[in-house]
Amino acid sequence: MAVTEVICANCKTRSSQPVKEQPEVTSSPDLDLRPAPGRRQTMDQWVQECPTCKLICPDLANPPVGAGEVLAHPDYVAMTADKTAHPLVRKFRAWAFVAEKTGMQADAGFAHLHAAWVADDAKDSGLANMQRHMAAMHLAAGRDRGTVYGRQKGAAEALLADVHRRMGRWDDAIHEAERGKSVTDQPFVDALCDNEIALANKHDAGVHTTNEVP
Numbered sequence: 001m002a003v004t005e006v007i008c009a010n011c012k013t014r015s016s017q018p019v020k021e022q023p024e025v026t027s028s029p030d031l032d033l034r035p036a037p038g039r040r041q042t043m044d045q046w047v048q049e050c051p052t053c054k055l056i057c058p059d060l061a062n063p064p065v066g067a068g069e070v071l072a073h074p075d076y077v078a079m080t081a082d083k084t085a086h087p088l089v090r091k092f093r094a095w096a097f098v099a100e101k102t103g104m105q106a107d108a109g110f111a112h113l114h115a116a117w118v119a120d121d122a123k124d125s126g127l128a129n130m131q132r133h134m135a136a137m138h139l140a141a142g143r144d145r146g147t148v149y150g151r152q153k154g155a156a157e158a159l160l161a162d163v164h165r166r167m168g169r170w171d172d173a174i175h176e177a178e179r180g181k182s183v184t185d186q187p188f189v190d191a192l193c194d195n196e197i198a199l200a201n202k203h204d205a206g207v208h209t210t211n212e213v214p
């Protein structure tokens with residue numbers, strides 16, 4: 001893995017951090033935008049951790065404003081010190097916490113969703129459901145502020161529908177998909193929402209990819 005030297009903006013510690021790669025992939029992402037195999041293996045490059053102050057965020061050189069104040073929070077200290085957690089789940093949860101406390105609801109939602117994907121791979125459905133529950137909460141709050149795909153109307157609802165469907169929350173999935181259909185002006189987003197409604201009506205909580213969408 002390629003690494004680069006980064007100086008933590010919070011405590012000025014210099015450390016080696018992975019470079020985020022974008023390998024080419026030939027298949028489509030999942031409906032919740034989880035990248036196809038080949039790119040999803042780069043997830044351990046998506047967040048950096050300062051070895052000194054334990055700040056965890058996508059770029060230690062450019063953390064959110066106010067991130068430094070979050071680090072002393074007892075929940076954050078406990079979360080980052082948890083050696084029993086899956087290492088990548090630990091990092092995504094910590095980044096979600098920093099994002100939430102610094103007002104970045106959408107980022108917090110995506111970080112919890114990323115933690116859910118890691119839990120899926122670890123076959124830990126309880127943890128995956130808990131992380132999706134948190135993701136749905138923060139993504140809905142971000143959607144209400146226009147910070148989740150703000151320029152692509154209905155896309156946030158299509159994503160929320162998928163997050164609910166994967167938890168088996170059929171009514172919530174259908175509600176979000178119908179809401180997405182009512183606001184979108186894009187045929188693909190409309191088709192995504194129709195697809196979520198069809199899957200939810202079949203009580204299908206499985207993984208499906210965007211290339212299955214008619």
Ligand SMILES: [Zn+2]
Pocket residue numbers: 008009010011012013050051052053054055
């Ligand atoms: Zn630091």
